[in-house]
Amino acid sequence: MLLIGKIALGMVGATVAGAGLLCSEGFVDVNVVQHRDSPPHIHVIAPAMLAPIAIRLVPDKKLARASQQIQPWLPTIRAALDGLRNSPDLTIVEVSNSEEYVQVAKIGGEIVVDVANRDDTVHVSVPLRALDSSVSALASVSPGSDEAASF
Amino acid sequence: MHSRRYVVTAATALVCALFLTARTAPAAPADRFLHVQVSQADKDGGDVNVNLPLEVAEKILPTINRGPLHEGKVTLENDQLQGIDMPAIISALRDSPDNKIVTVRQKDENVDVSKSDGNIVVHVHEAGKEGNNVNVTVPISVVNALFSTEQKNQIDVAAALDALDKAGDTFLVTVENTSEHVRVWIDSHSQPQ
Numbered sequence: 001m002l003l004i005g006k007i008a009l010g011m012v013g014a015t016v017a018g019a020g021l022l023c024s025e026g027f028v029d030v031n032v033v034q035h036r037d038s039p040p041h042i043h044v045i046a047p048a049m050l051a052p053i054a055i056r057l058v059p060d061k062k063l064a065r066a067s068q069q070i071q072p073w074l075p076t077i078r079a080a081l082d083g084l085r086n087s088p089d090l091t092i093v094e095v096s097n098s099e100e101y102v103q104v105a106k107i108g109g110e111i112v113v114d115v116a117n118r119d120d121t122v123h124v125s126v127p128l129r130a131l132d133s134s135v136s137a138l139a140s141v142s143p144g145s146d147e148a149a150s151f
Numbered sequence: 152m153h154s155r156r157y158v159v160t161a162a163t164a165l166v167c168a169l170f171l172t173a174r175t176a177p178a179a180p181a182d183r184f185l186h187v188q189v190s191q192a193d194k195d196g197g198d199v200n201v202n203l204p205l206e207v208a209e210k211i212l213p214t215i216n217r218g219p220l221h222e223g224k225v226t227l228e229n230d231q232l233q234g235i236d237m238p239a240i241i242s243a244l245r246d247s248p249d250n251k252i253v254t255v256r257q258k259d260e261n262v263d264v265s266k267s268d269g270n271i272v273v274h275v276h277e278a279g280k281e282g283n284n285v286n287v288t289v290p291i292s293v294v295n296a297l298f299s300t301e302q303k304n305q306i307d308v309a310a311a312l313d314a315l316d317k318a319g320d321t322f323l324v325t326v327e328n329t330s331e332h333v334r335v336w337i338d339s340h341s342q343p344q
Contacts (some may be wrong), residue, residue: 079211083210087207
């Protein structure tokens, strides 16, 4: 009985630790609401750590081009993320006209993108840390990359 | 009785120490932001606001090595400065009193360049209903940093950004016409005020 209890405690501990690890980079929140026609409402909240893991699971061939294209911009992306991490919350870009509203903001360690037009309302928030990890994962797809190795 | 006196003395000393620390501790440098605001008179045209921390711009700029921009410096091609000794001109301007430097009056355009309060101020007024009113105000320290490179065909944008960071709140550029209003300015507010 004691042994079963220890095993159960170990499993619970491992589950809690795993869940904690999975959630350590925050959550990606995607919320899409369509206004016209009977609306399909898509709302996904997923651990941000899954993004780099998912990138690593995609066959290299599929991501090779994207990885190649992102390589020259890696230092710039990393510098931007680093700078934004230390900056206060702010609206980075806001575009509005009579038909559409787009906002990109940094709110509490996350990049939040809101798009609203007559047809859809889209809200995406991604933790900066997850962006960093995902970019690193994407960069590491290309073999022999110095930039990727430095991450 | 003695212990109470010690407590009061210690508390007074602590309050004084905190007060002095608060008075003498160097203030953390405030974040500075580059704002770009484009407003269009036509409702369909739309408005654009960009707010970028200068620190981010300063970090990003040296990492971009494309075209004429390398390590925060822009190489001017075809001898665009045509042998003009910009550092010498800037040095002369810095030491001169506030004054109008250039005035051009034309049928369709007036241009004024002056020095005012440590800034180079350029006003361009185009005649006609569609004409633009352009105002450019750049601190001389920024212009100085811009032309601080050893090579005469280069301008140092990264150094200029650094100088902007140290300059006070200022409107850099405003462009106004009947259909559009563009403002570029620097201040310490993360959102346009």
